[in-house]
């Protein structure tokens with residue numbers, strides 16, 4: 001499949017994840033910080049009271065790694081986990097989950113039209129490694145804001161290297177030294193991993209993404225990066241749906 005400078009055409013991304021689904025957990029498991037950093041982003045949402053009485057959305061849940069991070073910080077919340085790739089969802093559903101976790105096969109862009117209680121409102125949304133893969137990130141940020149209850153939090157857990165030359169150099173080295181060869185070794189297809197490399201290089205710097213979140217109507221927007229080798233490479237971008245008082 002053709003991967004151009006910005007990565008795959010965004011409509012083809014869920015299909016590429018289907019091809020990579022069987023190998024996904026082993027590949028991300030080889031990154032020592034992967035699960036801990038998802039958990040860090042979920043923690044940064046500061047979900048109160050173990051999530052009791054709250055509804056959370058895991059947007060682009062994949063094989064459930066980000067769902068597990070949400071469940072760890074909010075074991076009493078109801079969690080709706082959505083993904084467009086059937087193969088990734090199949091791997092997620094094969095894991096043990098409490099009845100409070102539900103998986104939904106849908107493009108995130110179509111969620112609001114599905115009706116029923118999957119359309120919100122939510123008290124918190126985690127979108128881990130999703131936004132960069134969407135054709136219209138601004139439209140989706142506005143849709144996330146509309147899905148949130150006033151005061152609810154959005155955590156965008158995402159790669160962003162553009163603001164740091166050192167991070168960009170490390171990203172090239174990690175992709176060509178580890179991620180692309182490991183992906184080839186496991187799946188005999190490098191499409192998804194070259195998409196990852198290119199799409200991260202083409203994606204927003206941290207300042208630009210914070211600006212997009214403000215423009216989408218989120219408040220108190222800020223970001224924090226990760227420790228270790230992912231410093232200035234992976235970040236949690238946080239924003240909140242305005243409360244009624246803030247709107248007046």
Ligand SMILES: C[S@@+](CC[C@H](N)C(=O)[O-])C[C@H]1O[C@@H](n2cnc3c(N)ncnc32)[C@H](O)[C@@H]1O
Nearest residue numbers: 017060061062065066083084085107108128129
């Ligand atoms: C890199 S994986 C991340 C999975 C999980 N959040 C994690 O942290 O491990 C990105 C996921 O986003 C999904 N995805 C991409 N575009 C999507 C869309 N438009 N709607 C819903 N899911 C999408 C892919 O199918 C894939 O499972």
